[in-house]
Amino acid sequence: MSQLWTGQELLVATAGRPLGRLPENVTGISIDSRSLKPGEAFFAIKGDRVDGHDFASSAMGAGAGLLVVAEAKLPALGRLAMPMIVVPDVLEAMVAVGIAARARSKAKIIAVTGSAGKTTTKELLRVALAPSGKVHASDRSFNNHWGVPLSLARMPADTDYAIFEIGMNHAGEIRPLVRMVRPHVAIVTLIAAAHLGHFKNLDEIADAKAEIFEGVEKDGNALINRDDERWKLLEKKASAVGIEYVWGFGEHSRAQFKLVDFAPGEGGSTFTARIAGKDHAVTLAAPGRHMARNALAALGAASLTGADVDKAAAMLASFAPDAGRGRKHRLRHPRGTFTLIDESYNANPASMRAAFELLAATPVGKNGRRIAVLGDMLELGDHSAKLHAGLAEPLAAAGVDKVLLGGPEMAVLDGKLRETMAVEYLPSVDELEPAVLSAVRPGDVLMIKSSNGIGFARIVQALLRQFPAAAGERRAAATKERGDHQHAHDAG
Numbered sequence: 001m002s003q004l005w006t007g008q009e010l011l012v013a014t015a016g017r018p019l020g021r022l023p024e025n026v027t028g029i030s031i032d033s034r035s036l037k038p039g040e041a042f043f044a045i046k047g048d049r050v051d052g053h054d055f056a057s058s059a060m061g062a063g064a065g066l067l068v069v070a071e072a073k074l075p076a077l078g079r080l081a082m083p084m085i086v087v088p089d090v091l092e093a094m095v096a097v098g099i100a101a102r103a104r105s106k107a108k109i110i111a112v113t114g115s116a117g118k119t120t121t122k123e124l125l126r127v128a129l130a131p132s133g134k135v136h137a138s139d140r141s142f143n144n145h146w147g148v149p150l151s152l153a154r155m156p157a158d159t160d161y162a163i164f165e166i167g168m169n170h171a172g173e174i175r176p177l178v179r180m181v182r183p184h185v186a187i188v189t190l191i192a193a194a195h196l197g198h199f200k201n202l203d204e205i206a207d208a209k210a211e212i213f214e215g216v217e218k219d220g221n222a223l224i225n226r227d228d229e230r231w232k233l234l235e236k237k238a239s240a241v242g243i244e245y246v247w248g249f250g251e252h253s254r255a256q257f258k259l260v261d262f263a264p265g266e267g268g269s270t271f272t273a274r275i276a277g278k279d280h281a282v283t284l285a286a287p288g289r290h291m292a293r294n295a296l297a298a299l300g301a302a303s304l305t306g307a308d309v310d311k312a313a314a315m316l317a318s319f320a321p322d323a324g325r326g327r328k329h330r331l332r333h334p335r336g337t338f339t340l341i342d343e344s345y346n347a348n349p350a351s352m353r354a355a356f357e358l359l360a361a362t363p364v365g366k367n368g369r370r371i372a373v374l375g376d377m378l379e380l381g382d383h384s385a386k387l388h389a390g391l392a393e394p395l396a397a398a399g400v401d402k403v404l405l406g407g408p409e410m411a412v413l414d415g416k417l418r419e420t421m422a423v424e425y426l427p428s429v430d431e432l433e434p435a436v437l438s439a440v441r442p443g444d445v446l447m448i449k450s451s452n453g454i455g456f457a458r459i460v461q462a463l464l465r466q467f468p469a470a471a472g473e474r475r476a477a478a479t480k481e482r483g484d485h486q487h488a489h490d491a492g
């Protein structure tokens with residue numbers, strides 16, 4: 001592995017105390033001994049459930065080249081015969097390394113926030129910018145108080161483009177993170193009732209997301225969803241902190257990065273992206289109008305950072321959504337094939353509506369039906385019942401034939417749908433799973449969506465076990481974003 005830092009550079013950045021001979025070549029930054037690769041520096045940060053110091057010897061066993069540990073924890077570590085940097089606080093040390101990474105970087109920096117579509121937009125940018133230079137991006141949804149500094153600390157010195165996801169559960173959380181990132185372009189994907197539990201209304205959420213503008217570099221850009229109801233509020237906030245260049249992406253006639261002629265197709269969509277007066281024909285291998293919107297945000301940011309937009313637009317055809325975020329599978333039933341749309345990673349009122357639209361746009365086979373398997377949207381606080389009941393209308397509009405519901409919050413939607421639709425309510429995943437397996441028939445399109453915490457990924461896994469992939473279908477890799485036991489990293 002190539003060098004990311006020298007031990008000496010980390011010592012200077014953290015202003016720590018060295019123990020032993022610091023390595024010349026540090027190949028990476030790790031906070032999890034299970035995924036640590038030889039030569040990396042292990043930062044023993046305290047997670048929600050465990051303390052990294054308890055894994056110092058595992059990190060050593062996994063081949064760590066350096067440990068960064070807290071002074072107070074040093075006596076308890078015993079005699080680990082390996083180089084260390086001892087600091088007052090390990091998270092603060094990691095923040096310092098993140099700031100040092102930003103300080104040495106000549107990269108064009110893009111920050112992404114919003115109530116949905118952050119990870120997707122970040123991953124679209126990772127793909128789209130690849131032909132224009134060396135790209136670095138946050139891992140998974142590493143978007144919180146430790147995810148952002150970790151992602152920064154991992155940025156190689158020779159990066160040309162870097163994309164960082166920034167999330168929040170409370171007001172005030174984005175501000176310190178974006179001040180570390182100092183983006184040239186700050187994207188707000190959309191404002192919706194995600195994590196509304198901690199907020200009175202959507203305006204308050206927009207205010208909290210708008211903190212992202214406070215870290216934008218001089219002469220930098222704000223890139224905001226032009227179709228969002230809070231566009232004006234966000235635009236004002238961006239201007240108020242002195243951002244001169246505020247841009248819109250979307251379908252609105254005034255959007256500078258404009259989505260036109262959207263046409264859904266099998267397994268994806270085609271559309272035109274009008275960027276700086278030039279039309280780009282885009283084929284996106286990820287289905288749904290919301291994905292096209294994310295793509296416009298990505299192409300807008302590509303344009304604003306001086307990347308090759310022609311190549312960026314062409315690259316989008318090779319993007320494939322992650323498990324749980326709209327990935328489509330064609331599966332073999334004993335008597336034909338059916339389509340499974342896996343949306344099991346995340347759900348809020350906006351992404352539910354996007355998913356219904358996607359379900360409506362997906363063609364069914366002969367005698368096939370559109371079936372929605374829906375679980376709770378979490379963290380909606382006092383608004384929860386109303387927002388769950390509010391799904392009835394868009395569900396009906398999407399021409400859904402059958403609905404299977406699970407999770408305590410979905411009971412209200414069950415009540416609302418009873419008169420108008422074929423609906424089954426089974427409170428737990430254990431009860432719902434066999435019902436889904438036996439409900440599906442050839443020709444159907446089955447869409448599974450819930451907040452990750454509800455566990456609907458298990459229903460997806462059960463379907464993938466029971467029904468083999470149809471001919472010509474590449475079996476997707478197992479879900480990759482569910483295994484972070486040590487640290488919860490995903491804020492909205």
Ligand SMILES: Nc1ncnc2c1ncn2[C@@H]1O[C@H](COP(=O)(O)OP(=O)(O)O)[C@@H](O)[C@H]1O
Nearest residue numbers: 115116117118119120290325326346350351354
């Ligand atoms: N622009 C969008 N509008 C509405 N829903 C979206 C949008 N982009 C993605 N989604 C949906 O939101 C869910 C989470 O997407 P993701 O990109 O992981 O968002 P985040 O990182 O903000 O949590 C997925 O189910 C996806 O289909």
Ligand SMILES: [Mg+2]
Nearest residue numbers: 118119141490
């Ligand atoms: Mg995310």
